[in-house]
Amino acid sequence: MKVSSSSFIFRFVVLHLLTLSAIVSAQQPSDSCSSTLPLNDLSFNASLLQCAEVWSLQNYILRYSRTDANTWSFVLSAPDSNSFIAIGFSTNGQMIGSSAVVGWIPSGGRGEVKQYFLGGKTPDQVVVDQGELTIVNGSMKIESVSSRLYLSFQLTTAEQPRTQVLYALGRAGAFPSSPDYSLTEHRTMISTSLNYITAVQRVVKAKPHSRLRKTHGLLNMFGWGIFIVIGSLVARHLKRWDPMWFYAHTALQTTGFLLGLTGVICGLVLENRTKASTVSTHKGLGITILVMGCLQVMALLARPDKQSKYRRYWNWYHHNVGRILIILAIANVFYGIHLGKAGSAWNGGYGFVVAVLFLVAVGLEVRKFMQK
Structure with missing residues (x-):
């Protein structure tokens, strides 16, 4: 009877330890700068990419590198929360006047990636397939792997891309659709300044003055x-x-x-x-x-x-x-x-x-x- 009781206690402790381990593992992000990029069909060498945790609150991770003389490659990783994810490049850290790459995968649907010019705050001023980014043809892709979205694209630029980088998360279930692909207002966003050499970024506060x-x-x-x-x-x-x-x-x-x-x-x-x-x-x-x-x-x-x-x-x-x-x-x-x-x-x-x-x-x- 004592042996049976000890065995029961041992099993009980082991079960709870396994459960606790599972919970901790589930809470850990499935992607980080120390993990391997789980994408196989990229048109550039992923081992050259630098990595920065750019938005810790939403677990956004950006990988980037200059993969050719005039080509910069980017991979933005974010949790799949049934909404679009976006990365924008701005001259002054503000949304208005910036150009953004936006990607989404509806439930049971096909992934889409579009460039938008953010000319203002109203929907008619957010223009699809327009912007100042020179994107390499066929390079815009979005995949869902282990409940995360991976948005990849390449820019052609003779110089370093703009350092004022914006990130946005769309509203749940609100996806652009044909024929106009109108972009709904984001749920939340952040403005950052990225140092492409050191992979260090800082949050830019609200518009000064x-x-x-x-x-x-x-x-x-x-x-x-x-x-x-x-x-x-x-x-x-x-x-x-x-x-x-x-x-x-x-x-x-x-x-x-x-x-x-x-x-x-x-x-x-x-x-x-x-x-x-x-x-x-x-x-x-x-x-x-x-x-x-x-x-x-x-x-x-x-x-x-x-x-x-x-x-x-x-x-x-x-x-x-x-x-x-x-x-x-x-x-x-x-x-x-x-x-x-x-x-x-x-x-x-x-x-x-x-x-x-x-x-x-x-x-x-x-x-x-x-x-x-």
Whole structure:
């Protein structure tokens, strides 16, 4: 009886140790930089590939190497979570403007790999079979091995590929499909900077100075592009309510000037921090608008009496400088949206406001003409 009990305890311990070992083994990733790449039909020598664990949270592993004079080979390994996996190459670490290789294997379906140009955040700006990557014909493949996806491709480039590398994981069950292969929004992503020589990568934080950039845009948009416009409409069409129109006009123009002045200061600080070299025209227009705004404030302080013989010259100057300021301000707001790659939402939103103000101005002009 004692022997039987000891045998039972021994078997019980052995069984639990085996179970625990199985659990630990299951928790270990099935692929790592120390394991052999389980692919046999690659068109390049896999033994030359360097390896980097690029996204530990999602267990993404990137193998790469310069396998020919002008050819770089890549293999991205990731768990098969019934979603697409993607790798993108960017000039500034941001998704917008980058080119990406995206691969997926639907359940019971055939694997697909496509290149996409990420021109914006909306689906119509993510264009399939477009991008700045020169991919070797027939090199894009995706395989599923031991519950992992292996996305492989080759790039033709005379220099080193872009070091700003993005990785994305799609939503479960959401795959692009023919005929348009529209790419759905990713579930999560990460932006990294990869050193191709040392295989060391670091995570790139969110877009630097994004809050300052947004503040700069909003202040100028509301200041020069909305308040100043509304103030000019008040001065032109509401003079029957004297002197309330003057107080409203002054309040709106002062608010617009102060907002715009703060926005220009934010823009100068932003340029100094980012060392941007493509904003000279935008900056020049902004300073011109600010100078014209200062001249308008000075003109208000030097406004002659209604009975003065100089009043009509003052009116001509004040009205026409104001019109030129408004035109330049609206144009520069749209130009700033373009430079900041803010997307169609900003263009559409401000365009709608400008359209409404324009229709109101036209309606008031027609009303004024009919009254005459």
